[in-house]
Amino acid sequence: METEHLSAHTSIMTAAPESLQIALNELHKTGAGIEWLGALGPGIGRVRSQAGHQDLARRLRQHSPVFIRHICPAQLAVALDHTPADVARLADACERLTGFIDPAVSLSVQTRSLYGGKDPYSVHDLNDALAKRAQETGAPLDVRHPTQVVSVVCGNDKAFLGVSLAADNLSVWSGGVQRFARQAEQISRAEFKLLEAIDLFGIRVKRGDAALDLGAAPGGWTRVLRSFGVQVTAVDPAELAPSLQSDELVLHHRETAQAYLRHADTFDIIVNDMKMDVGESVALMNAAAHSLRPGGIGVMTLKLPERQQERLATLSLGRLRHAYEILGARQLFHNRSEVTVALRPI
Numbered sequence: 001m002e003t004e005h006l007s008a009h010t011s012i013m014t015a016a017p018e019s020l021q022i023a024l025n026e027l028h029k030t031g032a033g034i035e036w037l038g039a040l041g042p043g044i045g046r047v048r049s050q051a052g053h054q055d056l057a058r059r060l061r062q063h064s065p066v067f068i069r070h071i072c073p074a075q076l077a078v079a080l081d082h083t084p085a086d087v088a089r090l091a092d093a094c095e096r097l098t099g100f101i102d103p104a105v106s107l108s109v110q111t112r113s114l115y116g117g118k119d120p121y122s123v124h125d126l127n128d129a130l131a132k133r134a135q136e137t138g139a140p141l142d143v144r145h146p147t148q149v150v151s152v153v154c155g156n157d158k159a160f161l162g163v164s165l166a167a168d169n170l171s172v173w174s175g176g177v178q179r180f181a182r183q184a185e186q187i188s189r190a191e192f193k194l195l196e197a198i199d200l201f202g203i204r205v206k207r208g209d210a211a212l213d214l215g216a217a218p219g220g221w222t223r224v225l226r227s228f229g230v231q232v233t234a235v236d237p238a239e240l241a242p243s244l245q246s247d248e249l250v251l252h253h254r255e256t257a258q259a260y261l262r263h264a265d266t267f268d269i270i271v272n273d274m275k276m277d278v279g280e281s282v283a284l285m286n287a288a289a290h291s292l293r294p295g296g297i298g299v300m301t302l303k304l305p306e307r308q309q310e311r312l313a314t315l316s317l318g319r320l321r322h323a324y325e326i327l328g329a330r331q332l333f334h335n336r337s338e339v340t341v342a343l344r345p346i
């Protein structure tokens with residue numbers, strides 16, 4: 001059979017490849033009776049649960065997973081032979097899912113291909129063909145801010161399709177992959193981490209705010225904050241990029257965070273991307289809580305060693321709770337061996 005209806009309770013989970021086991025542990029902790037069905041690619045696997053996708057999403061919201069980047073339902077499996085006929089076959093399968101699509105709310109089709117070979121069609125071709133069918137329900141297309149999503153994951157011999165609310169997928173981006181355009185003035189790749197955190201955690205960065213950037217050099221995060229019209233106090237013994245040295249609204253303290261925090265000012269935002277032992281970085285972030293103005297926000301990366309990441313992430317979040325409410329903690333697409341945390345002082 002070319003198209004096969006799967007158990008209503010099959011989902012596809014995505015995490016950083018090296019964090020897949022931790023992500024699976026997080027799924028188990030929901031108590032949804034998770035059964036591992038196998039990997040589809042690096043960091044992507046199929047699971048079956050005793051709960052439907054909506055119920056699983058509700059349980060995940062309660063447990064606030066850190067390492068699961070994205071999860072979507074797989075309601076249909078469609079055989080692929082990597083010929084142009086796949087496009088029509090997938091579009092026909094999409095039509096069989098239209099009963100799950102709410103015509104009153106916006107929709108996007110998110111297609112990922114894990115196929116190692118070369119297909120005679122692109123992911124965009126598939127997206128277009130499926131979106132056309134899905135739109136026949138009357139649901140308006142909104143690629144950037146969809147309320148519901150048709151998720152399509154193409155593997156070597158099968159594609160999996162499912163419909164869910166974007167809010168139930170842990171990320172509105174396909175597979176949790178949020179890409180940003182590279183800008184000529186970009187200082188470091190780290191900029192993408194802060195941009196992703198601002199978007200994912202819904203952090204409001206306002207023109208005229210004052211920010212403290214701990215471990216600022218070479219200055220990517222400082223540049224991002226300046227692009228929002230924020231004045232930045234950058235703390236790092238290392239040098240900042242020349243473009244920031246000539247910026248009057250960047251004040252560089254060439255000293256350690258430990259030294260600076262003894263005479264710190266107050267700020268609306270404190271960010272911390274310092275390369276140091278995670279326990280020490282958390283202790284400094286807790287000390288910095290006094291320097292946040294009411295309503296202020298903190299963002300930090302927990303730089304986790306290769307081993308015991310799950311335990312150290314949990315321990316670090318527990319320690320941060322001494323000074324902050326955790327607004328969000330996730331291993332972002334742009335994080336490597338890190339977790340990014342958004343904080344509000346208590």
Ligand SMILES: C[S@@+](CC[C@H](N)C(=O)[O-])C[C@H]1O[C@@H](n2cnc3c(N)ncnc32)[C@H](O)[C@@H]1O
Pocket residue numbers: 187188190191214215216217218219220221222235236237238255256257258273274275276
């Ligand atoms: C990953 S880099 C920061 C990158 C930066 N966020 C960017 O976007 O360009 C880490 C920085 O932490 C700084 N650092 C390490 N220990 C520090 C300390 N005790 N106080 C201040 N900065 C420190 C290092 O000098 C280094 O520049």
